[in-house]
Amino acid sequence: MxxxxxxxxxxxxxxxxxxxxxxxxxxxxxxxxxxxxxxxxxxxxxxxxxxxxxxxxxxxxxxxxxxxxxxxxxxxxxxxxxxxxxxxxxxxxxxxxxxxxxxxxxxxxxxxxxxxxxxxxxxxxxxxxxxxxxxxHTPALPDVPGLDSFGGDAGAISSYNYGGPSSYRGKRVLVAGCAVSALEIAAELAARGAERVVVTQRRQRYVLPKFVAGVPSDHRMFTRYGALANETLAPSEVDRQLKEIVVESAGSPEQYGAPRPAESLFAAGVTLSQNYLPAVAEGAISVRPWLRSVTGTAVTFDDGGVEEFDGIVFGTGFRxxxxxxxxxxxxxxxxxxxxxxxxxxxxxxxxxxxxxxxxxxxxxxxxxxxxxxxxxxxxxxxxxxxxxxxxxxxxxxxxxxxxxxxxxxxxxxxxxxxxxxxxxPRLERWPDLQRALLFGPLAPSCFRLEGPDALPDAPATFAREAAAFGAITDNELTARELSYWSSVKDS
Known part of the structure; x- marks a missing residue:
């Protein structure tokens, strides 16, 4: 049975x-x-x-x-x-x-x-x-003194309950957090008619655009090589390599007028968002320290500054x-x-x-x-x-x-x-796909190459997906890839 x-x-x-x-x-x-x-x-x-x-x-x-x-x-x-x-x-x-x-x-x-x-x-x-x-499904909202008394007519909500920009047109909006929902909502509000958009953060993260030089950033950031490096290299070296990818792709937030993040990418964190930093650079989004308290429609920040808002959106994660x-x-x-x-x-x-x-x-x-x-x-x-x-x-x-x-x-x-x-997949079994398996996207097809439920067309599918945006079109490692891979093999 x-x-x-x-x-x-x-x-x-x-x-x-x-x-x-x-x-x-x-x-x-x-x-x-x-x-x-x-x-x-x-x-x-x-x-x-x-x-x-x-x-x-x-x-x-x-x-x-x-x-x-x-x-x-x-x-x-x-x-x-x-x-x-x-x-x-x-x-x-x-x-x-x-x-x-x-x-x-x-x-x-x-x-x-x-x-x-x-x-x-x-x-x-x-x-x-x-x-x-x-x-x-269960937002993690911060404990902010006076938040229950917030008097803005757009209310204080979690990003989970955000229904789009229409109800915020012409309004002053505070977006709290530095995760993807906070940055994406802030960028959308700034582009779709909010009078003023302010982002409040405990710390500044590095921000990586979703698309860089015609290649989706998740194809570069989340690789098999990165997983192997995480197992074999010192955390400081993994941190350095990841930060190198991010900063060379997008620069550092302070170059756009945002606060300077911690030197360590691991300490600061990183978020994918295409339009957030350009909106900061254009003045469409302002960045403030974390909010300390709320009184009516007034928000006091950790630097002592006070500003009035019509709405607050918390993109502060989930429990x-x-x-x-x-x-x-x-x-x-x-x-x-x-x-x-x-x-x-x-x-x-x-x-x-x-x-x-x-x-x-x-x-x-x-x-x-x-x-x-x-x-x-x-x-x-x-x-x-x-x-x-x-x-x-x-x-x-x-x-x-x-x-x-x-x-x-x-x-x-x-x-x-x-x-x-x-x-x-074992690298030695796929010499023609080695570069794609190391530095290409972790496409689902690469996990149908071997083992239970392997598919005969998986090699061709994976090769096609790795080359979809011109990132991995041959099997010859670039100088940086060779340097990175050598550091793992020699560890």
Whole structure:
């Protein structure tokens, strides 16, 4: 009898894990509280942080799964394009027949060797559960004295509730934060009729345009080489190399009139945004220190400056919230203390039959690592790859607990899951693709070159995707690439 799996969430994570569970002979049922699939990409008010007019900050090649390319030639698809893509993906693998729409999962608990899922007045048992409910639904708002008393007629909201620029035309708007949502919203407001736009930040990040010299920046920043360098080189050298890529591509924020960031890119952070720094340079966006307090419509900043605003938008990130998990599960995961104690964001040896999808925070697009995590889960439960030993899992969990919550990078997550799933391509097997595998985009096709579910056309597909924007058109390393690669090989 086939094992049954409750998949909680029908966004990209829930859909891709269901596709791969089916391939391994398991029987997923997909629970979705919304009336349609898509997760964040539904753009439904109150259920999604995607606003009208939003486009991805990751390129179409890295915002796709390995079985289905995007239609059209848009480099950065719109939110509507991504939703359409997810519907096509669900249709391709007949996932819609397994979708339970308008079904809110209220509790997940252990029931002997099975798992009990409660929704409404119904309770069902499943052999396994995958939690794919998303981690970007509960905004993390800062504690600012007086914020509750803010009197601007546009209100104080999270970027999750931002509905577009129309309600801010002719208004003075403060945007708080330095993540991508904050910078993209600030740039949109400045271009679409706000009277004044001010960004307040705790620290200045480096800012990398989405597109540089005709190549999407995620093709340059999130490479296999970068993951290997992270494992072999001193952190200071990895920091130097990444900063070199960013600054040579976009300059440093102080050159545009923004504050000077920390010398270390790791200390400062980096955000992808095409139009933010040019808007600062033109005076369309002003940058202030962090806000200290709010009184009525007046905001006092840490430098003592005071300014009046009609609206405030907080792009200050999200906290992980999984309220439907039973208390003992939450305790094992250390959720109440703000942790997420798991082996590579996925399994816990004390919770057999439970897995998680997409519960990490990162720079870069999620589609590629999500598919690899889905394959790891499906291959583990399907017996294709051996499950990690309890000792190895507990060591990974102890390291996760010691590190605490932290941001990673798309390429680090992708390579981690690819290795666990047994699909990381070996450089020596692909001499004609070596440069693309090291310094090209981490396209989903490169993880279908070998291992379980390898595709015969994957080499040609990957070569084409690596050369799509003229970045990797031959196999000869540039002088910089050769220097970088030598530093890793010699370590």
């Amino acid at each position: 086939k094992a049954t799996v409750a998949v909680i969430g029908a966004g990209p994570a829930g859909l891709v894990v269901s596709r791969w569970l089916l391939a391994q002979g398991l029987e997923p049922s997909i629970f979705e509280q919304c009336p349609t699939l898509g997760g964040q990409w539904t753009a439904l008010p109150g259920r999604s942080g995607v606003w009208p007019g939003m486009h991805t900050n990751t390129s179409r090649i890295l915002t796709a799964f390995s079985d289905l390319p995007h239609d059209g030639d848009l480099v950065f698809p719109s939110g509507h394009d991504i939703l359409d893509y997810l519907h096509r993906y669900a249709a391709l693998f007949d996932l819609t027949s397994r979708l339970r729409r308008d079904t809110l999962v209220e509790a997940v608990s252990r029931c002997g060797r099975e798992w009990l899922v409660r929704h409404g007045d119904n309770e069902e048992t499943f052999d396994k559960v995958v939690v794919a409910a998303g981690r970007f 992980l919230s999984l309220p439907f998990l039973d208390g003992d599960v939450r305790a094992i995961l250390n959720l109440e203390a703000g942790g997420f104690d798991t082996d590579r964001y996925t399994f816990h040896p004390d919770l057999p039959g439970l897995a998680f999808m997409g519960m990490w925070d990162q720079s870069g697009g999620y589609f590629v690592p999500l598919e690899l995590q889905a394959r790891w889960i499906a291959y583990t439960w399907g017996g294709v790859v051996e499950a990690a030993s309890e000792a190895d899992q507990r060591a990974a969990i102890a390291a996760c607990h010691a590190d605490g919550p932290r941001k990673t990078r798309m390429n680090l997550a992708a390579v981690t899951f690819a290795r666990a799933a047994g699909v990381e």
